Every structure is written in structure tokens, then in C-alpha cells.
Amino acid sequence: MDVAAARIARAIGEPARASMLYALMDRRARTATELAALAGVGAATASAHLKQLLENGLVKVAASGRHRYFNLATAEVARALEALGVLAGSKFAPTTPDTLRQARTCYDHIAGWLGVALHDGFIARGWLTPAYALTAAGARGLAAQGLEASVLATRRRFAFACLDWSERRSHLAGALGAAILDQALAKRWLRRDADSRSLEITAAGRGWLDKLGVD
Amino acid sequence: MDVAAARIARAIGEPARASMLYALMDRRARTATELAALAGVGAATASAHLKQLLENGLVKVAASGRHRYFNLATAEVARALEALGVLAGSKFAPTTPDTLRQARTCYDHIAGWLGVALHDGFIARGWLTPAYALTAAGARGLAAQGLEASVLATRRRFAFACLDWSERRSHLAGALGAAILDQALAKRWLRRDADSRSLEITAAGRGWLDKLGVD
DNA sequence: TCCATACTTCGATGATAAACGAAGCGTCAC
DNA sequence: GTGACGCTTCGTTTATCATCGAAGTATGGA
8 A cells, every 4th residue: 555655656756747747737638749848858758757657547648640638547636636735835836827726616616716715605604514514594595596405415425625725725515516616607607718627707706706795 | 836746746655755654644653763664674764764754744753752753744644645545546555454444543533444334324324414414313322322412512623524545435534533433442442453553343342333233 | 652740669878866884972771 | 870772864885767869650741
């Protein structure tokens, strides 16, 4: 176990490979050449690195013509990178793009400044208990914005905290977090950026957030 | 960000250092000599490794007489190690020792087969909601085995799921998980192995589990 | 058909760092 | 005190691996 984990950590722990992996955190696929440029190494070197990342199950590849598109292999890889980023970030991590810092998706829910604000707001106004159970007031509040509690009664974990790497605080994950993102997209309160995890807050979205007391 | 994270991953990604870190996952402090033996290296080498782990904020140290007791620096370190362990475990790690698979500590709560069984049992019999809030039935059930809800009312998060790397399912973490482990040790239902994270289920512990319907 | 592009493999070079023995420094026990 | 123990520092050796250039394979376009 420990030695297997060391293999993984070692694969991540080389600057060029780490650059590639963190560049892929937005879940957009890149070609080997793009990743080589991002990492600041030659094509031959990049090829060797990518081979190693593949062998360790950190990335997957899709061949398309003479290009090979690489991406993170699983959500768990992203999670491990996040966890490492949190450790590293306590010292560094100065420059997350503002658009990403403000609002973005994390898996299937809202992260970034907006995600943290929603999380804190829900708890501050007593919609969620500190153990992330829905209160009666919370059920009313969600219903008022069109989310019936019955919709949320899935087999999935209702709500829990997910550590935000740019804000370094918790945002809302689970069935509730996913439902909120779904609805915000459906009602056009938020709009997905075409090719990143960024979320844009629309004019209608501003109204939504005002009503929630989030600013 | 990426390069800083690479530093951290690199620090973890050396077999001797990884052995030390994963040995500390049970949050029991060890001396440099103990860690050297666990990692299978000499004292001088271990000292260099521990220095590096300190410099990267992965472990902390408490000097006591001529001993230096090392431990993981923060809960975030443990989380990152778990996340890496999940990656390592999903492909490799076929051979987790049975004693570890059955019952072990994870941070401050019970993991392994037993931890998962307790988690599932609590939810199945309605002691916990799927959002990990304690029900009235749960409060009664815990009181019946000597855990008053008042004891659990700390500022700490009450209960949440923690992904188990050997079972690859959730076990109970949080104030509740910690209280259960504390009590099981105090009542000698479980016994800590002298030099691993293993937990041994005692004869009295069998009775406890029978009463809980866990088998 | 022929060339450009995307990528990989091979071989050589160089830098990094893990390992240990020996020596040094504190601390505890007697 | 004196010696044993725990740990660190120093210096040396050795092995690993990141890097690149050059050559090779495959695909796409002209």
C-alpha cells in the first residue's frame, strides 16, 4: 500500500509531469505537443513523461488521427491532485485565474468563491445543520426557489463539505450541491464557459443571489 | 501551484518516506528510530528523510528527552495520503494484510471491514440519516451502549463518510466515529495492535457487535 | 507520390538524491 | 563523573532518471 502510493506520488512529483496534470485539472483534453509546451520540455521528454503517467493510471489517452489527446484518468485523480494542492497551497498558490476563482464547477457542483458563499450562507441562515442535514427552514427556503425536498430525496448522500482549492474553504457537494447547479443552469442563473470549468453569473443570476443574501 | 504541489508529491513519493507517512496514518507518534526500522533504512538516512518531511510541512515533531516524536502535521496531510492511497489501491494493492482489512484505525476512527459494517448498520437501522444526522432512534441506540448524545455535542462535525481504501466504501468519521473508537477501546471491545493500525476484536467486542447486529 | 506534422524510441549525458559509515552533540541512567 | 543511547551532520559512493538530439513510425494534406 505505502509503496504503491509512493509510486503514484513519485509520478506526480516531478515538475514537468505536475504541470501537465494540473493543466488537465479543467478536464479539457490536450495533445502531447500542447502538454510539452505547457511543461516547458521537448517532445521527446514529454512523451516519456506521458508514458509514465499512463502506466500509473493518472491520465488516459484518446487517439485521433495523428494526435493523441490526454486527460485525467478519473475523478479520483483530480481529487488527489486537489488534496496535494491544498497542502502546497498553504504556502504558495497565488495565481488562480479570477474567472475560475469566482465560480466554477467541481465535479457536479458549484465551487470557487460562489460555492463557498452558498455553503456558508446555507449554514449561517440555518438551512443546514453543521452536520449537513436539511432543516425545516432549509426545506422552505429551497422550495421558495423551486427546489422541492422530494426531488432531493435520492439514494445519494444529501450534502457534505468539499474542500475548495482556490478558496481553501468548504463548498457544498452531494445531491443538494448537484441539484443547485442543475437548477442554476436550467434557469440561466449561471452559464457554463464553453471550454473551461468557469461559470458565468448572469443578470438573472444576480437577482437569485441577492434574494439569497449572497454578495 | 503545480510546481509547489510537485514538491509535496516528490516528498511523499519515495518509498522510505512513504512508509513513514503511512505508518503515521493512525496518528500515533513514533520516534525517529522506530520510523527508521519501519522504513527499513539506517538512522542517518531516516534523519535526512524526516528533515525533508518537516521542511515540506508533512510531519511535525515533539522533542521529549532524547527522543523526537514525529506525527503527521495536519488532517489535510492525512487526507492527501488517503487520496493517493485510493489511486494506488484502485489498480494495485491487491494484498492488504487481512488484519488491516478487517479492522484498523483511520485517523481517529474505525476503518476496514468493521468500520464499513458499522457505517452501513447505523444507516440501515435508521440511526443516521443519509445526510449523517443523528435520529431519535440513533440517540437511543447510542445511549443504550453508553454513548450519550450530549457527549457528542462538540464543535466538531458530527459524522460524515470517509472513503475506506481497503473496502472502497464509506466508514464513519467525525465526532461520532471518534467517540465510538474511544469507547470501544475503553471498554476493551477492541484492542490496538502494538505496532500497526490494526484493531483486534476481543471476545467482549464480539458481544458488542452481536448486539449491534454486525457480523 | 511526397512532404509536413505528431509522436515515439533509442542512446548518451548530466544532475539529483538516496544510501551508509564515521563522527559529533545532547540527554538519560547509574 | 562515565557510558549508553537517540539523533543529527558530514563526506563519499552509487544509482536513478530527466533531458535532449537523432532517427524511426504513422497520419494527413497537397
